[in-house]
Amino acid sequence: MSLSWSAQLSEFLRFLQDAGITHLPVTEKDPVEGLFQEVQACRACRLHKTVTNKVFGQGPVPCPVMLVGEGPGADEDRTGIPFVGRSGQLLDKILAAVNLSRKDVYIGNVIKCRPPNNRTPLPDEVDRCMPFLWQQIDMVNPVFVIAMGAVAARALLGMEGALGRMRGRFYRVKGRYYMVTYHPAALLRYERYKRAAWQDWKQFRAAFTAYKEKGELPEAFDTNVLR
Numbered sequence: 001m002s003l004s005w006s007a008q009l010s011e012f013l014r015f016l017q018d019a020g021i022t023h024l025p026v027t028e029k030d031p032v033e034g035l036f037q038e039v040q041a042c043r044a045c046r047l048h049k050t051v052t053n054k055v056f057g058q059g060p061v062p063c064p065v066m067l068v069g070e071g072p073g074a075d076e077d078r079t080g081i082p083f084v085g086r087s088g089q090l091l092d093k094i095l096a097a098v099n100l101s102r103k104d105v106y107i108g109n110v111i112k113c114r115p116p117n118n119r120t121p122l123p124d125e126v127d128r129c130m131p132f133l134w135q136q137i138d139m140v141n142p143v144f145v146i147a148m149g150a151v152a153a154r155a156l157l158g159m160e161g162a163l164g165r166m167r168g169r170f171y172r173v174k175g176r177y178y179m180v181t182y183h184p185a186a187l188l189r190y191e192r193y194k195r196a197a198w199q200d201w202k203q204f205r206a207a208f209t210a211y212k213e214k215g216e217l218p219e220a221f222d223t224n225v226l227r
């Protein structure tokens with residue numbers, strides 16, 4: 001006659017006790033995986049109704065460099081991976097130009113669900129999704145956060161106005177250095193932004209190198225302390 005489930009468990013526990021094992025290790029929930037699951041379950045804004053795949057983010061944790069874009073487009077919605085398609089290919093080239101690759105950076109977005117027809121996310125959608133990004137930033141713990149595009153710059157730094165006036169310097173916020181530059185999609189659309197974007201990335205490359213040598217950003221880098 002086969003033993004009941006509880007009888008089998010009692011027998012197994014007795015066996016462990018006899019073998020001198022009195023404690024079993026408990027695996028703690030991976031916080032990144034926990035947040036990933038929260039995002040998958042989220043219905044906090046209307047965008048969950050039209051999404052195919054939510055795009056959580058990608059990269060090592062922790063990571064000294066975090067890139068933040070606006071939100072998923074059609075390719076990202078299809079694959080669940082950030083920055084695939086033409087914008088992603090351009091981003092890969094930009095990273096290579098500053099001696100980095102995807103495995104060296106964490107890539108996330110302000111919102112995790114694609115807005116219909118790639119429209120700009122509405123303010124209430126950004127407000128509802130940002131708590132996820134703040135938690136991601138805490139987990140990734142980057143030294144440098146690069147806001148790509150005006151939506152990311154406004155959401156991360158609370159700044160209004162044209163992106164052209166936000167870029168060109170670093171913002172020190174709670175011990176991290178934030179930088180604003182153009183979104184790769186904007187560079188694909190508007191040739192005229194490319195020169196300024198390259199200046200931004202060169203500035204980042206110099207700052208990252210200096211930081212690695214000195215453990216802080218030297219005064220030569222224009223830095224605004226925000227909070």
Ligand code: SF4
Pocket residue numbers: 039042043044045046047048054111112113125128129
């Ligand atoms: S965009 Fe963000 S807040 Fe809205 S449903 Fe998706 S995960 Fe939730």
